[in-house]
Amino acid sequence: MRLRLVRENTSIDFFSRGRIWLGLSAIAMVIAFASFLIQGLNFGIDFQGGTSIRTDSSQPVDIAEYRAVLDPLDLGDVSIVSVDDPLFDDDQYVTLVRVQAQDGDERIASETIEAIQSALRTIDPGMTFPSIESVGPKVSGELIQTAILAVALAVVAILLYIWLRFEWQFAVGAVLALTHDVILTIGIFSELQIKFDLAIIAALLTIVGYSINDTVIVFDRVRENLRKYKQKPLKEVLNISINETLSRTLMTSVTTMLALLALFILGGDVIRGFVFAMMWGVLIGTYSSIFVASAFLLVLGVKRDWSKKDPSAGTRYGHIDT
Structure with missing residues:
Protein backbone atom coordinates (compact mmCIF):
# COMPACT_ATOMS: atom_id res chain seq x y z
CA MET A 1 0.00 0.00 0.00
CA PHE A 43 23.26 41.91 8.10
CA GLY A 44 25.79 39.44 9.41
CA ILE A 45 29.55 39.81 9.35
CA ASP A 46 29.73 38.83 5.67
CA PHE A 47 27.84 41.99 4.67
CA GLN A 48 28.64 44.25 7.62
CA GLY A 49 32.39 43.87 7.85
CA GLY A 50 34.44 42.66 10.77
CA THR A 51 37.46 40.62 11.86
CA SER A 52 38.13 36.90 11.45
CA ILE A 53 40.39 35.18 13.97
CA ARG A 54 41.66 31.67 13.32
CA THR A 55 42.25 29.53 16.39
CA ASP A 56 44.38 26.39 16.63
CA SER A 57 43.82 24.10 19.61
CA SER A 58 44.76 20.60 20.72
CA GLN A 59 41.35 20.10 22.35
CA PRO A 60 38.09 19.19 20.56
CA VAL A 61 36.01 22.22 19.66
CA ASP A 62 32.87 22.93 21.66
CA ILE A 63 31.23 25.90 19.92
CA ALA A 64 28.80 26.46 22.81
CA GLU A 65 31.77 26.73 25.21
CA TYR A 66 33.55 29.18 22.90
CA ARG A 67 30.44 31.32 22.71
CA ALA A 68 29.95 31.22 26.48
CA VAL A 69 33.40 32.71 27.20
CA LEU A 70 32.98 35.40 24.49
CA ASP A 71 29.45 36.54 25.42
CA PRO A 72 30.60 38.62 28.46
CA LEU A 73 32.78 40.73 26.12
CA ASP A 74 29.65 42.15 24.45
CA LEU A 75 31.09 41.97 20.93
CA GLY A 76 27.81 42.00 19.04
CA ASP A 77 27.46 39.52 16.19
CA VAL A 78 29.95 36.66 16.66
CA SER A 79 30.18 33.69 14.30
CA ILE A 80 32.10 30.57 15.37
CA VAL A 81 32.71 27.86 12.77
CA SER A 82 34.68 24.64 13.22
CA VAL A 83 37.06 23.94 10.31
CA ASP A 84 37.76 20.35 9.20
CA ASP A 85 40.59 19.41 6.88
CA PRO A 86 42.06 15.95 6.19
CA LEU A 87 45.53 17.54 6.25
CA PHE A 88 45.16 18.51 9.92
CA ASP A 89 46.92 16.45 12.59
CA ASP A 90 44.83 14.14 14.75
CA ASP A 91 45.12 16.52 17.71
CA GLN A 92 44.66 19.72 15.69
CA TYR A 93 41.31 21.49 16.02
CA VAL A 94 40.76 24.73 14.11
CA THR A 95 37.97 27.29 14.29
CA LEU A 96 37.20 30.63 12.66
CA VAL A 97 35.87 33.24 15.08
CA ARG A 98 34.35 36.17 13.19
CA VAL A 99 33.46 39.35 15.08
CA GLN A 100 31.47 42.20 13.55
CA ALA A 101 33.06 45.62 13.06
CA GLN A 102 32.98 47.67 16.25
CA ASP A 103 31.54 51.20 16.04
CA GLY A 104 32.02 51.38 12.27
CA ASP A 105 35.75 50.68 12.35
CA GLU A 106 37.14 48.41 9.63
CA ARG A 107 38.92 46.23 12.16
CA ILE A 108 38.48 45.75 15.86
CA ALA A 109 40.97 47.34 18.25
CA SER A 110 44.05 45.45 19.36
CA GLU A 111 42.79 45.57 22.96
CA THR A 112 39.60 43.79 21.90
CA ILE A 113 41.58 41.14 20.03
CA GLU A 114 43.72 40.56 23.13
CA ALA A 115 40.57 40.23 25.24
CA ILE A 116 39.17 37.64 22.81
CA GLN A 117 42.42 35.68 22.87
CA SER A 118 42.56 35.75 26.66
CA ALA A 119 38.97 34.56 26.93
CA LEU A 120 39.55 31.68 24.51
CA ARG A 121 42.74 30.64 26.31
CA THR A 122 40.66 29.94 29.40
CA ILE A 123 39.37 26.93 27.43
CA ASP A 124 42.82 25.84 26.22
CA PRO A 125 45.89 27.68 27.60
CA GLY A 126 47.94 26.37 24.67
CA MET A 127 45.61 27.77 22.01
CA THR A 128 47.33 29.70 19.21
CA PHE A 129 46.00 32.26 16.73
CA PRO A 130 47.73 31.72 13.35
CA SER A 131 45.91 34.50 11.48
CA ILE A 132 43.78 37.58 12.05
CA GLU A 133 42.04 39.12 9.01
CA SER A 134 39.63 42.01 8.62
CA VAL A 135 36.81 42.53 6.11
CA GLY A 136 36.13 46.20 5.50
CA PRO A 137 32.92 47.98 4.43
CA LYS A 138 34.07 48.12 0.79
CA VAL A 139 34.43 44.35 0.52
CA GLY A 301 -3.93 32.52 -21.20
CA VAL A 302 -2.16 29.94 -23.38
CA LYS A 303 -2.66 28.39 -26.80
CA ARG A 304 -3.85 24.80 -27.09
CA ASP A 305 -1.85 23.34 -30.00
CA TRP A 306 1.91 23.99 -30.19
CA SER A 307 2.12 22.43 -33.65
CA LYS A 308 0.13 25.25 -35.27
CA LYS A 309 0.97 28.90 -35.47
CA ASP A 310 -1.77 31.06 -34.08
CA PRO A 311 -1.56 34.87 -34.06
CA SER A 312 -3.93 35.02 -31.09
CA ALA A 313 -1.92 32.55 -29.01
CA GLY A 314 -1.51 33.62 -25.45
CA THR A 315 -4.64 35.77 -25.36
CA ARG A 316 -7.38 33.30 -26.24
CA TYR A 317 -8.30 32.64 -22.59
CA GLY A 318 -7.14 35.90 -21.10
CA HIS A 319 -10.74 37.03 -20.53
CA ILE A 320 -11.55 34.15 -18.14
CA ASP A 321 -12.41 35.41 -14.68
CA THR A 322 -10.13 34.07 -11.92
Whole structure:
Protein backbone atom coordinates (compact mmCIF):
# COMPACT_ATOMS: atom_id res chain seq x y z
CA MET A 1 0.00 0.00 0.00
CA ARG A 2 1.42 3.38 -1.03
CA LEU A 3 1.40 6.26 1.42
CA ARG A 4 -0.75 9.12 0.16
CA LEU A 5 -1.23 12.48 1.85
CA VAL A 6 -4.32 13.22 -0.25
CA ARG A 7 -6.94 10.85 -1.60
CA GLU A 8 -6.95 9.83 -5.23
CA ASN A 9 -9.04 11.68 -7.81
CA THR A 10 -9.31 14.91 -5.83
CA SER A 11 -11.39 17.64 -7.43
CA ILE A 12 -10.51 20.77 -5.46
CA ASP A 13 -11.38 24.04 -7.19
CA PHE A 14 -8.20 26.06 -6.59
CA PHE A 15 -9.44 29.05 -8.56
CA SER A 16 -12.86 29.58 -7.00
CA ARG A 17 -11.20 32.25 -4.87
CA GLY A 18 -8.30 33.03 -7.18
CA ARG A 19 -8.54 36.78 -6.76
CA ILE A 20 -8.43 36.39 -2.97
CA TRP A 21 -5.21 34.33 -3.12
CA LEU A 22 -3.56 36.83 -5.47
CA GLY A 23 -4.76 39.69 -3.28
CA LEU A 24 -3.32 38.10 -0.14
CA SER A 25 -0.03 37.50 -1.92
CA ALA A 26 0.07 41.11 -3.09
CA ILE A 27 -0.63 42.38 0.45
CA ALA A 28 2.07 40.10 1.90
CA MET A 29 4.58 41.39 -0.67
CA VAL A 30 3.73 45.01 0.15
CA ILE A 31 4.21 44.32 3.88
CA ALA A 32 7.51 42.54 3.20
CA PHE A 33 8.75 45.40 1.03
CA ALA A 34 7.66 48.00 3.59
CA SER A 35 9.45 46.11 6.37
CA PHE A 36 12.60 46.01 4.25
CA LEU A 37 12.45 49.78 3.64
CA ILE A 38 11.68 50.67 7.26
CA GLN A 39 13.71 48.14 9.26
CA GLY A 40 16.18 46.87 6.69
CA LEU A 41 18.01 43.58 7.16
CA ASN A 42 20.07 42.44 10.11
CA PHE A 43 23.26 41.91 8.10
CA GLY A 44 25.79 39.44 9.41
CA ILE A 45 29.55 39.81 9.35
CA ASP A 46 29.73 38.83 5.67
CA PHE A 47 27.84 41.99 4.67
CA GLN A 48 28.64 44.25 7.62
CA GLY A 49 32.39 43.87 7.85
CA GLY A 50 34.44 42.66 10.77
CA THR A 51 37.46 40.62 11.86
CA SER A 52 38.13 36.90 11.45
CA ILE A 53 40.39 35.18 13.97
CA ARG A 54 41.66 31.67 13.32
CA THR A 55 42.25 29.53 16.39
CA ASP A 56 44.38 26.39 16.63
CA SER A 57 43.82 24.10 19.61
CA SER A 58 44.76 20.60 20.72
CA GLN A 59 41.35 20.10 22.35
CA PRO A 60 38.09 19.19 20.56
CA VAL A 61 36.01 22.22 19.66
CA ASP A 62 32.87 22.93 21.66
CA ILE A 63 31.23 25.90 19.92
CA ALA A 64 28.80 26.46 22.81
CA GLU A 65 31.77 26.73 25.21
CA TYR A 66 33.55 29.18 22.90
CA ARG A 67 30.44 31.32 22.71
CA ALA A 68 29.95 31.22 26.48
CA VAL A 69 33.40 32.71 27.20
CA LEU A 70 32.98 35.40 24.49
CA ASP A 71 29.45 36.54 25.42
CA PRO A 72 30.60 38.62 28.46
CA LEU A 73 32.78 40.73 26.12
CA ASP A 74 29.65 42.15 24.45
CA LEU A 75 31.09 41.97 20.93
CA GLY A 76 27.81 42.00 19.04
CA ASP A 77 27.46 39.52 16.19
CA VAL A 78 29.95 36.66 16.66
CA SER A 79 30.18 33.69 14.30
CA ILE A 80 32.10 30.57 15.37
CA VAL A 81 32.71 27.86 12.77
CA SER A 82 34.68 24.64 13.22
CA VAL A 83 37.06 23.94 10.31
CA ASP A 84 37.76 20.35 9.20
CA ASP A 85 40.59 19.41 6.88
CA PRO A 86 42.06 15.95 6.19
CA LEU A 87 45.53 17.54 6.25
CA PHE A 88 45.16 18.51 9.92
CA ASP A 89 46.92 16.45 12.59
CA ASP A 90 44.83 14.14 14.75
CA ASP A 91 45.12 16.52 17.71
CA GLN A 92 44.66 19.72 15.69
CA TYR A 93 41.31 21.49 16.02
CA VAL A 94 40.76 24.73 14.11
CA THR A 95 37.97 27.29 14.29
CA LEU A 96 37.20 30.63 12.66
CA VAL A 97 35.87 33.24 15.08
CA ARG A 98 34.35 36.17 13.19
CA VAL A 99 33.46 39.35 15.08
CA GLN A 100 31.47 42.20 13.55
CA ALA A 101 33.06 45.62 13.06
CA GLN A 102 32.98 47.67 16.25
CA ASP A 103 31.54 51.20 16.04
CA GLY A 104 32.02 51.38 12.27
CA ASP A 105 35.75 50.68 12.35
CA GLU A 106 37.14 48.41 9.63
CA ARG A 107 38.92 46.23 12.16
CA ILE A 108 38.48 45.75 15.86
CA ALA A 109 40.97 47.34 18.25
CA SER A 110 44.05 45.45 19.36
CA GLU A 111 42.79 45.57 22.96
CA THR A 112 39.60 43.79 21.90
CA ILE A 113 41.58 41.14 20.03
CA GLU A 114 43.72 40.56 23.13
CA ALA A 115 40.57 40.23 25.24
CA ILE A 116 39.17 37.64 22.81
CA GLN A 117 42.42 35.68 22.87
CA SER A 118 42.56 35.75 26.66
CA ALA A 119 38.97 34.56 26.93
CA LEU A 120 39.55 31.68 24.51
CA ARG A 121 42.74 30.64 26.31
CA THR A 122 40.66 29.94 29.40
CA ILE A 123 39.37 26.93 27.43
CA ASP A 124 42.82 25.84 26.22
CA PRO A 125 45.89 27.68 27.60
CA GLY A 126 47.94 26.37 24.67
CA MET A 127 45.61 27.77 22.01
CA THR A 128 47.33 29.70 19.21
CA PHE A 129 46.00 32.26 16.73
CA PRO A 130 47.73 31.72 13.35
CA SER A 131 45.91 34.50 11.48
CA ILE A 132 43.78 37.58 12.05
CA GLU A 133 42.04 39.12 9.01
CA SER A 134 39.63 42.01 8.62
CA VAL A 135 36.81 42.53 6.11
CA GLY A 136 36.13 46.20 5.50
CA PRO A 137 32.92 47.98 4.43
CA LYS A 138 34.07 48.12 0.79
CA VAL A 139 34.43 44.35 0.52
CA SER A 140 31.12 43.86 2.32
CA GLY A 141 29.41 46.19 -0.17
CA GLU A 142 30.85 44.19 -3.05
CA LEU A 143 29.50 40.99 -1.48
CA ILE A 144 26.01 42.51 -1.30
CA GLN A 145 26.17 43.50 -4.97
CA THR A 146 27.42 40.06 -5.97
CA ALA A 147 24.68 38.36 -3.94
CA ILE A 148 21.94 40.46 -5.60
CA LEU A 149 23.46 39.74 -9.01
CA ALA A 150 23.54 35.99 -8.29
CA VAL A 151 19.84 35.87 -7.39
CA ALA A 152 18.87 38.07 -10.37
CA LEU A 153 20.86 35.94 -12.85
CA ALA A 154 19.29 32.77 -11.45
CA VAL A 155 15.80 34.18 -12.01
CA VAL A 156 16.68 35.35 -15.55
CA ALA A 157 18.15 31.93 -16.42
CA ILE A 158 14.97 30.25 -15.20
CA LEU A 159 12.87 32.68 -17.25
CA LEU A 160 14.78 31.70 -20.41
CA TYR A 161 14.58 27.98 -19.58
CA ILE A 162 10.80 28.02 -19.06
CA TRP A 163 10.32 30.20 -22.14
CA LEU A 164 12.23 27.73 -24.33
CA ARG A 165 10.61 24.65 -22.81
CA PHE A 166 7.04 25.93 -22.71
CA GLU A 167 5.70 29.34 -23.80
CA TRP A 168 6.28 32.90 -22.65
CA GLN A 169 3.09 32.84 -20.57
CA PHE A 170 4.44 29.93 -18.53
CA ALA A 171 7.78 31.73 -18.13
CA VAL A 172 6.15 34.94 -16.88
CA GLY A 173 3.97 33.02 -14.41
CA ALA A 174 6.95 31.06 -13.09
CA VAL A 175 9.16 34.14 -12.66
CA LEU A 176 6.40 36.09 -10.94
CA ALA A 177 6.00 33.18 -8.52
CA LEU A 178 9.77 33.11 -7.90
CA THR A 179 9.84 36.86 -7.31
CA HIS A 180 6.98 36.40 -4.86
CA ASP A 181 8.97 33.73 -2.98
CA VAL A 182 12.18 35.77 -2.80
CA ILE A 183 10.42 38.96 -1.65
CA LEU A 184 8.48 37.16 1.08
CA THR A 185 11.62 35.37 2.28
CA ILE A 186 13.56 38.62 2.51
CA GLY A 187 10.52 40.19 4.17
CA ILE A 188 10.32 37.58 6.94
CA PHE A 189 14.03 38.04 7.67
CA SER A 190 13.51 41.80 7.85
CA GLU A 191 10.40 41.52 10.03
CA LEU A 192 11.99 39.08 12.50
CA GLN A 193 15.46 40.68 12.23
CA ILE A 194 17.13 37.29 11.77
CA LYS A 195 20.80 37.50 10.84
CA PHE A 196 21.20 37.78 7.05
CA ASP A 197 24.52 36.49 5.69
CA LEU A 198 25.96 34.59 2.72
CA ALA A 199 24.36 31.35 3.94
CA ILE A 200 20.94 32.97 3.47
CA ILE A 201 21.87 33.90 -0.11
CA ALA A 202 22.65 30.23 -0.66
CA ALA A 203 19.24 29.41 0.84
CA LEU A 204 17.53 31.90 -1.51
CA LEU A 205 19.14 30.28 -4.54
CA THR A 206 18.10 26.85 -3.25
CA ILE A 207 14.54 28.10 -2.70
CA VAL A 208 14.46 29.38 -6.29
CA GLY A 209 15.49 25.94 -7.53
CA TYR A 210 13.01 24.12 -5.28
CA SER A 211 10.12 26.39 -6.22
CA ILE A 212 10.75 26.17 -9.95
CA ASN A 213 10.93 22.38 -9.72
CA ASP A 214 7.42 22.29 -8.25
CA THR A 215 6.17 24.80 -10.82
CA VAL A 216 7.62 22.88 -13.77
CA ILE A 217 5.92 19.67 -12.59
CA VAL A 218 2.55 21.44 -12.56
CA PHE A 219 3.18 23.23 -15.87
CA ASP A 220 4.25 20.01 -17.58
CA ARG A 221 0.96 18.38 -16.57
CA VAL A 222 -0.92 21.50 -17.72
CA ARG A 223 0.69 21.24 -21.15
CA GLU A 224 -0.24 17.54 -21.41
CA ASN A 225 -3.82 18.20 -20.38
CA LEU A 226 -4.22 21.14 -22.76
CA ARG A 227 -3.62 18.69 -25.58
CA LYS A 228 -5.75 16.00 -23.95
CA TYR A 229 -8.78 18.14 -23.09
CA LYS A 230 -9.07 20.38 -26.13
CA GLN A 231 -12.61 21.54 -25.37
CA LYS A 232 -12.32 22.18 -21.64
CA PRO A 233 -11.86 25.79 -20.44
CA LEU A 234 -8.35 26.69 -19.29
CA LYS A 235 -9.53 27.14 -15.71
CA GLU A 236 -10.81 23.56 -15.60
CA VAL A 237 -7.63 22.20 -17.19
CA LEU A 238 -5.52 23.99 -14.58
CA ASN A 239 -7.64 22.56 -11.77
CA ILE A 240 -7.33 19.04 -13.18
CA SER A 241 -3.54 19.40 -13.55
CA ILE A 242 -2.98 20.71 -10.03
CA ASN A 243 -5.19 18.00 -8.52
CA GLU A 244 -3.30 15.32 -10.44
CA THR A 245 0.07 16.54 -9.15
CA LEU A 246 -1.14 17.51 -5.66
CA SER A 247 -0.10 14.23 -4.00
CA ARG A 248 3.41 14.46 -5.44
CA THR A 249 3.73 18.14 -4.46
CA LEU A 250 2.65 17.59 -0.86
CA MET A 251 4.72 14.42 -0.45
CA THR A 252 7.87 16.23 -1.62
CA SER A 253 7.17 19.24 0.60
CA VAL A 254 6.39 17.21 3.73
CA THR A 255 9.43 14.93 3.44
CA THR A 256 11.69 17.91 2.79
CA MET A 257 10.17 19.73 5.77
CA LEU A 258 10.77 16.75 8.07
CA ALA A 259 14.47 16.72 7.19
CA LEU A 260 14.73 20.49 7.64
CA LEU A 261 12.91 20.34 10.96
CA ALA A 262 15.46 17.83 12.26
CA LEU A 263 18.30 20.12 11.12
CA PHE A 264 16.63 23.15 12.70
CA ILE A 265 16.31 21.43 16.07
CA LEU A 266 19.58 19.49 16.14
CA GLY A 267 21.86 21.41 13.76
CA GLY A 268 22.86 24.20 16.13
CA ASP A 269 23.17 27.97 15.70
CA VAL A 270 25.61 27.85 12.79
CA ILE A 271 23.07 26.59 10.24
CA ARG A 272 19.81 27.59 11.95
CA GLY A 273 19.31 30.73 9.85
CA PHE A 274 19.92 28.79 6.63
CA VAL A 275 17.51 26.03 7.67
CA PHE A 276 14.83 28.53 8.71
CA ALA A 277 15.07 30.18 5.29
CA MET A 278 14.72 26.78 3.63
CA MET A 279 11.69 25.84 5.75
CA TRP A 280 10.00 29.12 4.95
CA GLY A 281 10.94 28.70 1.28
CA VAL A 282 9.40 25.22 1.09
CA LEU A 283 6.09 26.55 2.47
CA ILE A 284 6.04 29.61 0.23
CA GLY A 285 7.31 27.69 -2.81
CA THR A 286 4.58 25.06 -2.49
CA TYR A 287 1.94 27.77 -2.10
CA SER A 288 3.19 29.82 -5.05
CA SER A 289 3.49 26.87 -7.45
CA ILE A 290 -0.20 26.08 -6.86
CA PHE A 291 -1.82 29.47 -6.40
CA VAL A 292 0.48 32.17 -7.81
CA ALA A 293 2.14 30.70 -10.92
CA SER A 294 -1.02 28.94 -12.11
CA ALA A 295 -3.21 31.96 -11.35
CA PHE A 296 -1.03 34.20 -13.51
CA LEU A 297 -1.09 31.56 -16.24
CA LEU A 298 -4.89 31.67 -16.13
CA VAL A 299 -4.85 35.46 -16.45
CA LEU A 300 -2.37 35.45 -19.35
CA GLY A 301 -3.93 32.52 -21.20
CA VAL A 302 -2.16 29.94 -23.38
CA LYS A 303 -2.66 28.39 -26.80
CA ARG A 304 -3.85 24.80 -27.09
CA ASP A 305 -1.85 23.34 -30.00
CA TRP A 306 1.91 23.99 -30.19
CA SER A 307 2.12 22.43 -33.65
CA LYS A 308 0.13 25.25 -35.27
CA LYS A 309 0.97 28.90 -35.47
CA ASP A 310 -1.77 31.06 -34.08
CA PRO A 311 -1.56 34.87 -34.06
CA SER A 312 -3.93 35.02 -31.09
CA ALA A 313 -1.92 32.55 -29.01
CA GLY A 314 -1.51 33.62 -25.45
CA THR A 315 -4.64 35.77 -25.36
CA ARG A 316 -7.38 33.30 -26.24
CA TYR A 317 -8.30 32.64 -22.59
CA GLY A 318 -7.14 35.90 -21.10
CA HIS A 319 -10.74 37.03 -20.53
CA ILE A 320 -11.55 34.15 -18.14
CA ASP A 321 -12.41 35.41 -14.68
CA THR A 322 -10.13 34.07 -11.92
